[in-house]
Amino acid sequence: MSPTEESAQSIEIETEAEPKVDVDEQNALAHEQALERARDLIGRVISDRYRIVDLVAMGGMGAVYLGEHVLMHKRIAVKILHPESDDNPEIVARFEREALVGAHIDHPNIAHATDFGKLDDGSYFLILEYVDGKNLAEVIKEGPMKPRLVVHVARQLLLGLQAAHELGIVHRDLKPRNVMLEASFTPKLIDFGFAKVSVGKLPLTVSKEGRPPSRLTGVGVIFGTINYLAPEAAHGMDAVDERADLYALGVMMYEMLTGKHPFDSTDPVEMFQHHRTTAPPRFSERAPKVKVPAELEELVGKLLEKDPYERFPNASEVIDALDALAISSEPVEEAAVRSRKITPPPPSVSTRPPDKPGETSDAEPAAAKAPEKAHSSAARKKKKKARADERAAPKKGPTTLNYTLALIAIVAVAAAAFFAAR
Numbered sequence: 254m255s256p257t258e259e260s261a262q263s264i265e266i267e268t269e270a271e272p273k274v275d276v277d278e279q280n281a282l283a284h285e286q287a288l289e290r291a292r293d294l295i296g297r298v299i300s301d302r303y304r305i306v307d308l309v310a311m312g313g314m315g316a317v318y319l320g321e322h323v324l325m326h327k328r329i330a331v332k333i334l335h336p337e338s339d340d341n342p343e344i345v346a347r348f349e350r351e352a353l354v355g356a357h358i359d360h361p362n363i364a365h366a367t368d369f370g371k372l373d374d375g376s377y378f379l380i381l382e383y384v385d386g387k388n389l390a391e392v393i394k395e396g397p398m399k400p401r402l403v404v405h406v407a408r409q410l411l412l413g414l415q416a417a418h419e420l421g422i423v424h425r426d427l428k429p430r431n432v433m434l435e436a437s438f439t440p441k442l443i444d445f446g447f448a449k450v451s452v453g454k455l456p457l458t459v460s461k462e463g464r465p466p467s468r469l470t471g472v473g474v475i476f477g478t479i480n481y482l483a484p485e486a487a488h489g490m491d492a493v494d495e496r497a498d499l500y501a502l503g504v505m506m507y508e509m510l511t512g513k514h515p516f517d518s519t520d521p522v523e524m525f526q527h528h529r530t531t532a533p534p535r536f537s538e539r540a541p542k543v544k545v546p547a548e549l550e551e552l553v554g555k556l557l558e559k560d561p562y563e564r565f566p567n568a569s570e571v572i573d574a575l576d577a578l579a580i581s582s583e584p585v586e587e588a589a590v591r592s593r594k595i596t597p598p599p600p601s602v603s604t605r606p607p608d609k610p611g612e613t614s615d616a617e618p619a620a621a622k623a624p625e626k627a628h629s630s631a632a633r634k635k636k637k638k639a640r641a642d643e644r645a646a647p648k649k650g651p652t653t654l655n656y657t658l659a660l661i662a663i664v665a666v667a668a669a670a671f672f673a674a675r
Contacts, residue, residue, distance in 0.1 A: 284311075287335055291316040294333070298323060299378060300370055303331060314338045314348075319383065329367070330381040339375055347446040352379050354422055354445035362413030364433070364443045384441045389505070390429035397512040397543045404549070404580050406432075406440050407506055408572060413442045414502070415568035418495040421451025425493060427501035428481045429508065447477055449493065479521040480504070480514060484529040484559045496561040499571060503556025503564075507533065510553070511540035533557050548578055 294305045295318075303320050309330070310317040315338060320331040332351075338344045355366025368380035389406070392398065398406075410432065417424065424431075426447040433441045477486065481504050483497035507515050515533040518524040533554070536545045552574055558564045565571045 287311070287316075290335075291333075294318070299331075299372055300368070303329065303368075303378075303380060305331060314344050320380070328383040328385075330364075330383045332379040332381065333372070334377045336374060336376050339377065345377060348377055348379060350448055350450060351444065351446045354417070354448050354450060355379075355381060357420060358413075358417055358422065360413050360416040362409045362440055362442060363416065364441045381443075382441075384433040384435050384443070386433050386435040386441075388430050389432040389434055389440065389509075392434060393429055393508050393512065397540060398509045400510065400545055400549055401580050402438065403506055403509045404575055404578065406434070406438060406509070407502065408575050410440050410442060410502060411568045411572050411575070413440075414495070414498055415572070417442075417445075417448075418498070418568060423449040423493060423495050424498050424501075425449055425490070426477045426481075427498050427505070428478045429505055432505075449490065479524050479528075482525060482528060483561065485561050487525070487529060494561070495567060496564050499556050499564055499568065500558075500561070502571075503553050506553045506556065507536075510545050510549070511536050511543055513539050515539070515557070529559065546578070546580060549580060552578070 288311060291308055291311060294316075295308060296305065298304045302323050304323050305318050305320055307319045308316060309319050315332055315334040318331040318333070320329045321327065322329055332348075334344065334348055349369070352366050352369035355364065356369075359365060364382045364384055366379060366381050369378070371377055414424070414427075422445070424442070424445060424447070426444065427442075431442065431444045433443055435441060481501040483493060483500035485492045485497065504515060507513075516524060516527040516531060518527060536543060536550050552571075555574075556564055556571070565574065
């Protein structure tokens with residue numbers, strides 16, 4: 254595992270890491286069998302209304318498909334658990350939790366769930382909003398993102414987190430792979446399978462006995478993705494609250510701005526120890542060629558405080574802090590940047606009008622924009638001069654021709670009135 258190729262894991266606190274195993278070699282046959290089963294579903298209609306169109310991704314617990322609602326002719330995402338996963342109550346509970354959360358959070362920055370059920374063979378399926386785009390992890394791999402674009406993405410993610418937190422839902426596995434970017438770099442938060450849910454805050458109609466469990470794992474176990482796990486998780490997942498999501502967002506913003514994770518480690522225990530005890534290096538140390546406004550680096554640093562009480566207390570305060578920065582959301586020219594599938598945010602989208610010129614990164618030097626700026630500046634001066642010349646020009650009075658035409662018109666009207674009266 255590396256900082257950019259993470260995997261969700263469950264590890265026991267205070268235990269040594271298990272010996273590394275070549276999982277690919279041991280499970281190659283099982284993986285091929287699962288892949289063949291997953292492909293067999295393509296073309297089938299499940300639950301009488303969802304057609305499986307294509308296999309999008311395969312995971313250890315299940316598969317994700319592009320689907321279509323055959324009656325509404327609408328694209329959807331379909332997640333189906335592998336049959337062997339159905340025998341694991343914890344995996345099923347996480348799947349149910351993702352369905353529950355996705356059904357109750359109605360927010361444009363969170364992918365919502367619309368249906369949940371079982372296939373004839375007993376496999377569970379989940380119907381989700383389909384997001385056309387690519388995940389944030391892929392974008393980060395392409396290099397550092399400009400500060401204004403990072404603010405644009407982070408602010409919207411915070412709005413989604415705010416909506417979740419107000420319902421007592423903590424994501425607990427926030428990471429770039431769980432953020433999809435669609436048109437205009439609009440982020441969608443996905444995969445609430447590890448979420449901490451305060452069931453009492455949800456508008457549920459079922460009895461307490463029929464509600465999902467509030468705890469997924471035993472005491473003393475931590476889970477999530479180690480690269481983005483908040484230090485307080487060392488005390489158990491009951492110690493994790495919404496500030497842990499903010500910590501994970503801080504790690505993601507660090508990666509977006511520098512193109513690198515704050516810490517270099519391939520060992521999960523060592524990585525988590527960094528989260529607990531090592532101060533994140535300054536941006537200039539991790540990415541010397543990247544320029545980030547000092548106030549934005551300070552904000553990210555506060556998100557990455559080891560003590561959760563030293564961080565922002567909630568998403569709303571982070572949004573306010575972002576809005577106070579003299580950095581607007583990413584303008585159109587940045588994007589032609591990243592992906593053919595993603596269009597840039599419109600120039601009208603901003604968190605706040607800039608008080609001073611925005612910073613530029615070495616990935617797109619200011620000199621590269623000089624001709625464009627010079628051209629636009631010259632055009633503005635030309636228009637300004639034309640307006641000034643127009644105002645300075647003397648007003649032209651009425652000419653003899655004007656008077657003659659007016660007199661003819663008056664005579665014609667009088668003649669028409671005379672003959673009409675006769």
